Amino acid sequence: MTAPSLDVVAIGNAIVDVIAQADDQFLHDQGLAKGAMQLLFTPEEAEGLYAKMAPGIEASGGSAANTIAGIAALGGKTGFIGQVANDQLGNVFRHDIAALGVAFTTEPREGNPPTARCLILVTPDGQRTMNTFLGASQFLPATALDRDLIESAAILYLEGYLWDPAEPRAAMREAIAIARAAGRKVAFTLSDGFCVDRHRDSFLDLIRGGEIDILFANETEIKSLHETDDFEAAVAATALHVPVTVVTRSENGAIAMVGDQIYSVNAEPIAQLVDTTGAGDLFAAGFLAGQVQGRSVEQSLAMGAICAAEVISHYGARPEADIAALVAAKLGS
Amino acid sequence: MTAPSLDVVAIGNAIVDVIAQADDQFLHDQGLAKGAMQLLFTPEEAEGLYAKMAPGIEASGGSAANTIAGIAALGGKTGFIGQVANDQLGNVFRHDIAALGVAFTTEPREGNPPTARCLILVTPDGQRTMNTFLGASQFLPATALDRDLIESAAILYLEGYLWDPAEPRAAMREAIAIARAAGRKVAFTLSDGFCVDRHRDSFLDLIRGGEIDILFANETEIKSLHETDDFEAAVAATALHVPVTVVTRSENGAIAMVGDQIYSVNAEPIAQLVDTTGAGDLFAAGFLAGQVQGRSVEQSLAMGAICAAEVISHYGARPEADIAALVAAKLGS
Numbered sequence: 301m302t303a304p305s306l307d308v309v310a311i312g313n314a315i316v317d318v319i320a321q322a323d324d325q326f327l328h329d330q331g332l333a334k335g336a337m338q339l340l341f342t343p344e345e346a347e348g349l350y351a352k353m354a355p356g357i358e359a360s361g362g363s364a365a366n367t368i369a370g371i372a373a374l375g376g377k378t379g380f381i382g383q384v385a386n387d388q389l390g391n392v393f394r395h396d397i398a399a400l401g402v403a404f405t406t407e408p409r410e411g412n413p414p415t416a417r418c419l420i421l422v423t424p425d426g427q428r429t430m431n432t433f434l435g436a437s438q439f440l441p442a443t444a445l446d447r448d449l450i451e452s453a454a455i456l457y458l459e460g461y462l463w464d465p466a467e468p469r470a471a472m473r474e475a476i477a478i479a480r481a482a483g484r485k486v487a488f489t490l491s492d493g494f495c496v497d498r499h500r501d502s503f504l505d506l507i508r509g510g511e512i513d514i515l516f517a518n519e520t521e522i523k524s525l526h527e528t529d530d531f532e533a534a535v536a537a538t539a540l541h542v543p544v545t546v547v548t549r550s551e552n553g554a555i556a557m558v559g560d561q562i563y564s565v566n567a568e569p570i571a572q573l574v575d576t577t578g579a580g581d582l583f584a585a586g587f588l589a590g591q592v593q594g595r596s597v598e599q600s601l602a603m604g605a606i607c608a609a610e611v612i613s614h615y616g617a618r619p620e621a622d623i624a625a626l627v628a629a630k631l632g633s
Numbered sequence: 634m635t636a637p638s639l640d641v642v643a644i645g646n647a648i649v650d651v652i653a654q655a656d657d658q659f660l661h662d663q664g665l666a667k668g669a670m671q672l673l674f675t676p677e678e679a680e681g682l683y684a685k686m687a688p689g690i691e692a693s694g695g696s697a698a699n700t701i702a703g704i705a706a707l708g709g710k711t712g713f714i715g716q717v718a719n720d721q722l723g724n725v726f727r728h729d730i731a732a733l734g735v736a737f738t739t740e741p742r743e744g745n746p747p748t749a750r751c752l753i754l755v756t757p758d759g760q761r762t763m764n765t766f767l768g769a770s771q772f773l774p775a776t777a778l779d780r781d782l783i784e785s786a787a788i789l790y791l792e793g794y795l796w797d798p799a800e801p802r803a804a805m806r807e808a809i810a811i812a813r814a815a816g817r818k819v820a821f822t823l824s825d826g827f828c829v830d831r832h833r834d835s836f837l838d839l840i841r842g843g844e845i846d847i848l849f850a851n852e853t854e855i856k857s858l859h860e861t862d863d864f865e866a867a868v869a870a871t872a873l874h875v876p877v878t879v880v881t882r883s884e885n886g887a888i889a890m891v892g893d894q895i896y897s898v899n900a901e902p903i904a905q906l907v908d909t910t911g912a913g914d915l916f917a918a919g920f921l922a923g924q925v926q927g928r929s930v931e932q933s934l935a936m937g938a939i940c941a942a943e944v945i946s947h948y949g950a951r952p953e954a955d956i957a958a959l960v961a962a963k964l965g966s
Contacts, residue, residue, distance in 0.1 A: 369688070392689075
């Protein structure tokens, strides 16, 4: 077993976000559950919602891709595996992740469907409601896995969202096997409460099977996983099988349970909440970067809080400020 | 001559902006003139610069299109004429302008080149340096002019940038003739100092020929137009032929010369300068909206200052805040 040359490699949806403002009435009229992610299954559904939306901005997104972008901005050595189409938005996704120095070797897919996009509606309270057209992203084949890349990274990071489509789900299972065989750690995010609903048994199998070393969730997701309203019980039930369980709690900060020990961090104060898109993704980025830098669990949580605070202070799910400098100013380098 | 049913119709480049952070060293290394606009003539040039740029965000742009977006957000009835390709970025441009209620009837163009894009580098001082690949935009044919749309608007607004390519230049000349025959006013922006250099004689012919009723410029442009360092002389020389001459002066506010009378406005205070992209475009939006609302020259200048201040407080060249509310709070509705 050789020492890893990369810190984190992620597999996730390769998505371009379209971010627009909307009010609660609009969400209500369109039958959208505020704060959640729903899938749009046809180009017509995606076009129909887009046509009703206000003017937007486009920015590279995708949950695990946002996390990788954050880790790269924090100085981590990273790679990403995800499927774009050979089109303009696919080029945008590729440019943005490559510009961060992330190894991104997945070949673009020819023809339809186009590159995935996520129509994100941001309400005046800063909450985001996401509507994802998976497009090319759902066709990531197991054959596209870069085995060397996965074996070379200390941590393999997977997003629960990508459990929805069959082909990438199979690819992720294979990636887990590759990583474990190489002696690497596997990190996983539950992604979304409805996503947990759709895949509860699979996620519990992964967890109870000991396949996950680091689990990320928010309060809704961890409670949904165990179908309980008892937050502490849900965390404890997870921590029985997962060495490190990290749960974000919005303005109440976050906790990590490691063995029978619980650590917590307050949310980082912000001047103004603009758009919560990417909050969980960037928390995971900060925490994982802290771990690969050999920091303590407390310091890793603090890094997560700093990165999440930055990304919710502006539109878009990737950092605009120099988060490495923010971390160094607060925690030292 | 019937009363106009629209306030302003503009003809301009139909561009999607790609906005990324850069430092002065990057501009220097790429040989770019800070604060200016340069044209990229081939897809290879555009790809080459894009590949070197940091991760970006994409947002609809185009100078006159930004102005029209601002006027629409201020409650004006507007139309836009400009050429996109039938591709993803063309769809983004169309969606964003249509979502504002702007009449946009220009059919997308099939095949290559793709929709225009402007690679915008924003330095830490908030200055933007623009690199425009005109793409489909340069192929706006005179046959695409919507004569009814032009005749229906009180003001036809044209951008100097679109004087560069031959086909839209001819289309704009024809549009001026249509507007004047219908008894409408013609407004024109000089766009950029280098653009004035390229087309000084044409621009002076338009002005001295009495074709322009409202002219927009900044200090650099108006001085370049008359090849003088004497700002007041340059304004006066223009005002001999143009009923309303509006000149923006960055942090020093703006002036308007009407006949032999000079009006001025201070720059609106801002919390933080983030990105000057769209400052002039939104100043023109506020001023023109004030004029079509029947406000005084002073109040129209104040509206320009309010709109410009909003757009330089965030990334992107179109308003994010409710500029109509900002104007109403400051000036009354």
